Amino acid sequence: MFVGPDLFNPPAHQGWITLTPSVTLSGEYNDNLFLTSRSRRDDVVLAISPGLTLSMRRPNYRFSTGVHTSGELYLNEDNLNNVGNSTRFFADWSYQVSASVSLSLVDDFVFSRDTNAITSGGVSAGRQSAWRNTLTPSVRWQATPNTGFGLFASHTIIRLDQNTVDLRDSDTYRLGLTADHRLSARLTGTAGIEGAYIDTSGEPSASTVTPRVGLSYAVTPTLRVYGNAGPTLLERDGDTSVSPAVSAGLIQTYKFGFLQLGYDRAIVAETIGVSDRHAFFGSLVVPALVRRLQLEFTPRYTITNPEASSSGDTVNTLSLNLGAKYQIVRNISVIGSYTFFHQTFDRSRNADLDQNRVFLGLQYAYPISIY
Helix, strand or coil: CCCCCCCCCCCCCCCCEEEEEEEEEEEEEECCCCCCCCCCCCEEEEEEEEEEEEEEEECCEEEEEEEEEEEEEECCCHHHCEEEEEEEEEEEEEEECCCCEEEEEEEEEEEEEEHHHCCCCCCCCCEEEEEEEEEEEEEEEEEECCEEEEEEEEEEEEEECCCCCCCCCEEEEEEEEEEEEECCCCEEEEEEEEEEEEEECCCCCEEEEEEEEEEEEEEECCEEEEEEEEEEEEEECCEEEEEEEEEEEEEEEECCEEEEEEEEEEEEEECCEEEEEEEEEEEEEEEEEECCEEEEEEEEEEEEEECCCCCCCCEEEEEEEEEEEEEEECCEEEEEEEEEEEEEECCCHHHCEEEEEEEEEEEEECCEECC
16 A cells, blocks of 8 residues: 655666665645544645665666655644654565576565555554554576466564554464466466465454466557466464455556556455455556656555454545656656545444545755765
8 A cells, every 4th residue: 555655766776886865855735634534634744854775786686775754844733743753664685596596585664654554455543653564585486488486475564553442463474385387478377375374463363375376468568467366265263264365457558658457355464453355456657758757646445344343344445646756857856646545434434534635845866876
């Protein structure tokens, strides 16, 4: 789930090692600051956001990492003025051990007081301190020119400042094995199995096993469709249930960018605990429709059914995020975004909420080529 502007926008990589410090001065209007259904409070937030990215590239080795945080000044709610109200960090490492074996490690961390930015379903737990970190190591073996195998693991941590009956911390551990075989020039078959252990506060832990089979087909040189499915066996507190796991979508490439549409259903940990999540998502990325102008539109709609909740209420969320970046000169860019968020409950209608956020910032980034 992504909410708001992307401040990781360094200029193009240079040389072997490139270090890019940056600073962003911004203002944002938020018409529902506390993500509540009643007593809405709007505010204008001024911020300064220093950041740093590092990239290293060699023929068989790639590493990139970045971090940014913010100091915020609220025009109305001045008691919220603080440094570090939001922080993001990422690290992406890959190494080609040999012609057939590659390793990778990805870490993604986000700290925010906008809790709808923490989980993949984007269920809001109101305004409070929350953070998520996902660490994913993986290895791939290209056994033959047409057949490959992959092994991956991941650990996702979700922590909330306030744990209540329906708001929960969680740890999710996953381990999976995948295989793919090129059946023809356009068609690739896939198969895999994944196991997960989900430990949530205040409710029984859960374990899942999900075998999947699927296909990926290049309809044209610029259009690819894919899909995979299988049953998820969920074991919890001595009871076992079965639900479908489905992932499907398409990717269309254009001269000016690309369009992606998809659907995904899975058992995941949300801010409301272990849930059966349906996600409909899209992404339209236009990196160079007009010289120096980048546009991105990412709508997402999710239906989240909690597996164990005192209310048993299904949560529906809609997020529309429109982002733009215009490079004025090589080191200075204007960044803007508009985010609409809407959340409804099937039973508790009085808890429905929505939020509009408009962001505008000026970023200075200075790349330093070390080698």
